[in-house]
Amino acid sequence: METKVAVIAIIVENAQSVEGINNLLHEFSDSIIGRMGVPYRAKNVNVISIAVDASQDVIDKLESQVGALDGVSAKTVYAPV
DSSP: OOOEEEEEEEEEOOGGGHHHHHHHHHHTGGGEEEEEEEEETTTTEEEEEEEEEEOHHHHHHHHHHHHTSTTEEEEEEEOOO
16 A cells, blocks of 8 residues: 655644544554644644654545544645655
C-alpha cells in the first residue's frame, strides 16, 4: 500500500473537544510520526500539528473526524515525496 507524508494542522477553539482529539490521535497512532501542540492563550486557541505517514484514505479519515469535532478546524498539507 502506498503511503503519503503529510501534516495535519488543527486549530482548537473549544477546549472541551481536546479529549475527543486525543482519543482520535490514539486511535490513529500507528500512522502518526510526531505531534506538536502550542496553546495560544492570547487568542484562546490551541494549535496542533500532526505529522503522519499513511494511506490517503487514513489521512482523509483522520482529518475529517478531527475537523468534525465542535470548535475544531483541520487541514492537511502533503509532502511532494
